[in-house]
Amino acid sequence: MATLLVAACSGHSYDQDEHRETIEAYGVNVRDMDAVTERFESACGTEDPQAWTDDYMNQGSDAGLLIVGVEQMCPDRAEEFEQALEKHGW
Numbered sequence: 001m002a003t004l005l006v007a008a009c010s011g012h013s014y015d016q017d018e019h020r021e022t023i024e025a026y027g028v029n030v031r032d033m034d035a036v037t038e039r040f041e042s043a044c045g046t047e048d049p050q051a052w053t054d055d056y057m058n059q060g061s062d063a064g065l066l067i068v069g070v071e072q073m074c075p076d077r078a079e080e081f082e083q084a085l086e087k088h089g090w
Contacts, residue, residue, distance in 0.1 A: 012075060019072040026068055036069065043081070044074035053084035063090045 020033050030036060043066070046052040056066055063085050070081045082090065 012073075014073050019069070022068050022072060023065065026064060028062075028065065037073075040069035040073045043070060044077060049077065049080040050084040050087075053081055053088070057085075057088045063088060 014037075016033055016037055019036070020030050023030050023036070043049075043052055043056075053066065057063065066081060066085065067078065070078050
């Protein structure tokens with residue numbers, strides 16, 4: 001798969017292959033990286049990180065993967081999501 005580079009509003013370049021490698025280093029095998037990218041694009045675009053995080057966690061998702069995704073796609077928002085995870089024991 002070719003490397004996908006996306007310029008975010010913050011000027012951060014997104015590398016989908018690097019994101020996949022980080023997820024796999026975390027211990028998760030990725031079958032559909034495009035779906036992962038779409039999911040975290042919605043996180044990066046949310047106006048309410050707490051509501052987005054609550055929904056993500058209520059689906060039984062992994063808090064560590066949330067931080068990995070946000071750090072890969074919109075690192076300027078990582079602190080917002082870390083704070084949102086506090087009520088989930090992060």
